[in-house]
Amino acid sequence: MILAKLNEYIGEEIEFHCWLMGKRSSGSIHFLMIRDGSAFCQVIASKENLPDDKFNTCDHLQIETALKIKGLVVKESRSKLGFEIHLKDFTVISEPSEEYPIPRKPSGPDFLLTKRHLWIRAPKQAAIMRIRSNVIHAVREFLDKNDFFCVDTPIFTSAAGEGTTTLFKVDYFNNDVFLAQTGQLYNEATAIALEKVYCFGPSFRAEKSKTRRHLTEFWQIEPEFVFADLDSVIKLAQDMIVFAIDRVLDRCQTDLKILERDVSKLQLIKPPFPQITYSEAVEILKKKGFNITWGDDFGAPEETEISSNFSKPVCVHRYPIKIKAFYMKEDPSDNQLALGVDFLAPEGYGEIVGGGIREENLKILEKRIEDENLPKEDFLWYLDLRKFGSVPHGGFGLGIERTVAWICGIHHIRECIAFPRTIDRVRP
Numbered sequence: 001m002i003l004a005k006l007n008e009y010i011g012e013e014i015e016f017h018c019w020l021m022g023k024r025s026s027g028s029i030h031f032l033m034i035r036d037g038s039a040f041c042q043v044i045a046s047k048e049n050l051p052d053d054k055f056n057t058c059d060h061l062q063i064e065t066a067l068k069i070k071g072l073v074v075k076e077s078r079s080k081l082g083f084e085i086h087l088k089d090f091t092v093i094s095e096p097s098e099e100y101p102i103p104r105k106p107s108g109p110d111f112l113l114t115k116r117h118l119w120i121r122a123p124k125q126a127a128i129m130r131i132r133s134n135v136i137h138a139v140r141e142f143l144d145k146n147d148f149f150c151v152d153t154p155i156f157t158s159a160a161g162e163g164t165t166t167l168f169k170v171d172y173f174n175n176d177v178f179l180a181q182t183g184q185l186y187n188e189a190t191a192i193a194l195e196k197v198y199c200f201g202p203s204f205r206a207e208k209s210k211t212r213r214h215l216t217e218f219w220q221i222e223p224e225f226v227f228a229d230l231d232s233v234i235k236l237a238q239d240m241i242v243f244a245i246d247r248v249l250d251r252c253q254t255d256l257k258i259l260e261r262d263v264s265k266l267q268l269i270k271p272p273f274p275q276i277t278y279s280e281a282v283e284i285l286k287k288k289g290f291n292i293t294w295g296d297d298f299g300a301p302e303e304t305e306i307s308s309n310f311s312k313p314v315c316v317h318r319y320p321i322k323i324k325a326f327y328m329k330e331d332p333s334d335n336q337l338a339l340g341v342d343f344l345a346p347e348g349y350g351e352i353v354g355g356g357i358r359e360e361n362l363k364i365l366e367k368r369i370e371d372e373n374l375p376k377e378d379f380l381w382y383l384d385l386r387k388f389g390s391v392p393h394g395g396f397g398l399g400i401e402r403t404v405a406w407i408c409g410i411h412h413i414r415e416c417i418a419f420p421r422t423i424d425r426v427r428p
């Protein structure tokens, strides 16, 4: 029995476990706000419906008391769930040993983050976690349905996947290894074995900039497949995003209400997504007065400006090859460009997907590794993939927290993971 499904029990007496979130009293009635793992709801405790001793106990119940309650489910249109509960009886399972440290009145994020282990009980925070769970389930189901195999990639790695400036070094039996920034290079190996693969797991990047889009530990789902071209990579990412949004709209209505999300914005997210080239994006920025020259990478303000022109994610493709990772394939029709694509989410959420086609030619790849001064011995295994059975292939990474932040309409992605890690926070 969970709160979110009690609307099927209107008019019936039910029993379930919950926690007290708040209460107010008016003489012969106590209004208890309770929550379980699925939602929150008002409980009416009236003198006439309860034994005297129980009614009096209600007066002393403290926030975060664990309860088992028995009551009648009554239709109530003002409730987000469409009902309230009229209390008949209850038992106390545990009482707090001291006053709950999170006050009812709004507190600032710095304080709340120090109490993150308790803050996740708050209705909005719990709603974000439930939506995150649905998003993860949906993207995996989407890939499974499309014949992808989930193959896990290592967290301890010997070389950079994304760029050397954000590597976390770990002492591995007196040798330096690095926490994975991406599973992609390994995905390329498993893709040649299994054709369509994805990895799903945490990525680690020593992000020194404090933006609302960067964590040092975040989760990505990264599909990779063979015989890919840029259009098929874009289509896969687009269809996966649409599938996840449809799933959330279908299954998370109550949570979207708790978050006061404008769902009409999400209902617009249907294929096809708009596509523009990097060069076109630069023109948009110049017109808006940005001081940018062709060849510069986009930061958060640039991404926000570009995406503000669209109500769906916009696919920006063919970036200058100089600002992209060494494994990105050159555009055969212009050697200045990479066959890469970023999806910029609407409403200022920035890049949620980065991907593209990988260089499959051994000679070109060897030269790129040399030009970028990367340690060749760390990439010998990777170069083997180009020696044996090399074929065109590509894929992308979708950041879970950024996608969830956008879907939930949450300003900062740190609220989209249970225990966020940033440059100044590893506790709790």
Ligand code: ATP
Binding pocket: 162, 205, 207, 213, 214, 215, 216, 217, 218, 220, 350, 351, 352, 353, 354, 355, 397, 398, 399, 400, 401, 402, 403, 413
């Ligand atoms: P950005 O330029 O915004 O730092 P990126 O180009 O480094 O992103 P990719 O390497 O393409 O990102 O990673 C794939 C996806 O992982 C991104 O589209 C984004 O959704 C997510 N991502 C990347 N870095 C972070 C981070 N530090 N915190 C949370 N999500 C991230």
Ligand code: MN
Binding pocket: none
């Ligand atoms: Mn980055």
